[in-house]
Amino acid sequence: MGLKFFSTTLSSIKTKDGRTAIDFIKKEWLMGHALTSIHLLEENYNRSDRVKLLFEEYKKAVKELTISDEERLQVEVDKLQTDISNMKSVSVELQEKDKQIRD
Numbered sequence: 001m002g003l004k005f006f007s008t009t010l011s012s013i014k015t016k017d018g019r020t021a022i023d024f025i026k027k028e029w030l031m032g033h034a035l036t037s038i039h040l041l042e043e044n045y046n047r048s049d050r051v052k053l054l055f056e057e058y059k060k061a062v063k064e065l066t067i068s069d070e071e072r073l074q075v076e077v078d079k080l081q082t083d084i085s086n087m088k089s090v091s092v093e094l095q096e097k098d099k100q101i102r103d
Contacts, residue, residue, distance in 0.1 A: 007031060009064045026057045 010030065013021040022030075029050065063071060 003031060006065065010061055013061055013064055021060050022057050026054060030054055030058060 007027065010022045010027045011020065015021050063075070
């Protein structure tokens with residue numbers, strides 16, 4: 001897997017409220033980058049705790065990082081189901097507006 005794909009994928013994962021799920025420092029650590037010039041606490045950070053922390057972050061990205069037809073198709077199905085649900089909501093709203101206009 002390419003480092004750019006990995007980095008881009010980690011950056012694109014969002015929480016339900018739209019924020020980035022994996023922050024920059026953790027993403028860089030997952031990529032193996034040393035950030036002593038950016039993050040001074042890294043030198044004092046307990047590495048065993050970091051492994052646990054990064055594993056939790058990595059678990060957030062497993063689905064997006066998995067390259068298989070089955071996973072890709074499942075992601076696409078989930079997206080399409082969300083789109084259909086949104087369209088149904090819009091359709092109901094439009095029907096209500098049409099009814100209001102007729103009345």
